Amino acid sequence: MRHLGTALLAASLLAGCGGTEPESSNASIARQQAPLTTTDVDVSPECQGILQFANTASYETLDAYLPSDVVSNLVARRSVSPFVSLADISSVRLVGPARLEQLAGGARAQGFIGSSCVGILDGLAVSTDDAAAIVSLVNTISDSELHDVLPDAWNGAVNLLTLRPFTSVQAISNVAGIGEVSLRNIRNSATLSRPLEALIDAANAVGNQGNSGAYMARHFDWWQEVTGNGSYRYGGLECFGLEPSSVPYGATVRPYLADAAEVRAEFVSTLSYANRYNQLSSSVISAGLANLDERIAGRSFKGCYFSYADDPWSGHSAAIFVDTVNGFSLMTDTYWVE
Known part of the structure; x- marks a missing residue:
């Protein structure tokens, strides 16, 4: 019995599809340089001491690590309102990436941050846990998912795939x-769905019992799942939001994307089936669903619904959803065996 990680659709049913979903190599410069969203924190809890240092250190202490004119600007600005993010500090005149690194160095030297804070990289203050998660994701992520996570950094994604494995963030x-923007997107993909991933792992551990079961995934090669070969048969293939050249032959193409309500309903239905014997902790369920809601609220998703079988005596009903902007993805699969 295979989970959805096995190939699903016969290659002969595809029309002109390549190894990954086509993406434009001429990414919009404006989107690549767009401001980071204010809802994304840029300082991990382990690195909050950088903000504390900027907000509380004396002029004399700051002056030991930064040029005096920069210190004057920081002190004048914090007298109006305290700094709440690196982006906030960067808005101060004369403060750029080099000054942020000097500020972090001062915070470390003065004991405001310790070894659990790696430091500031591309406008992010990264913890050791986040750094490890970023490295792990980049070293294992599929081509299709990485390009969805970095939709406007085609060359960056290709370079990551070519140069990996990496040993440091x-x-x-x-x-x-x-x-x-790219590092922020990778960090978010690697770290912002931990409660959801814990719920998925727990559900997968109990969801395969008897002649039926359920399986879910957060990180996967969605392109391979939809276009792989080797399954016994398939049916009910309906896709939405895919590039025209990526739509499998014979698929029904619906004219609208999935929204948060649709994604949640599919996930909850699969979760309920996996937990049909009530083996999962209520706290794990509530934390995972709350995390899911945070990740999908107000978002739009491309994807497919389809069914397939490994043999004449079994059947699977599967769904994939991929956020059209940030690449957040979910897969669900329920199956039966005679």
Whole structure:
């Protein structure tokens, strides 16, 4: 019995599809340079001491690590309102990436941050846990998912795939084509769905019992899932939001994307089936669903619904959803065996 990780659709049913979903190599410069969203925190909890240092250190202490004119600007600005983010500090005149690094160095030297804070990379103050998660994701992520996570950094994504494996987040930050927006997107993909991923792992551990079961995934090669070969048969293929050249032959193409309500309903239905014997902790469920709601609220998704079978005596009903902007993805699969 295979989960959805096995190939699903016969290659002969596809019309002109390549190894990954086509993406434009002429990414919009404006979108690549767009301001980072204010809802994304740029300082991990382990690095909050950088903000504390900027807000509370004396002029004399700051002056030991920064040029005096920069210190004057920082002190004048914090007298109006305290700094709440690196972006906030960067808005001060004369403060750029080099000054942020000097500020972080002062915070470390003065004991405001410790070894659990890696430092500032591309406008992010990264913890050791976040750094490890970023490195792990970049080293294992599929081609299709990475390009969805970095929709406007085609060259950066290609360079990451070519140069991996990486041993540090600094090395990832140094890759050509990876800047503030790209590193932020990778960090978000690697770290912002931990409660949801914990729920998925727990559900998968109990969801496969008897002659039926359920399986879910957060990180996967959606292109391979939809276009792979080797399954016994398939049916009910309906897709939405895919590039025209990526739509499998014979698929029904619906004219509208999935929204948060549709994604949640599919996930909750699969979760309920996996937890049909009530084996999951209520706290894990509530934390995972709350995290899911945070990730999908107000978002739009491309994807497909389809069914397939490994043999004449079994059947699977599957769905994939991929955020059209940030690449957040979910897969669900329920199956039966005679």
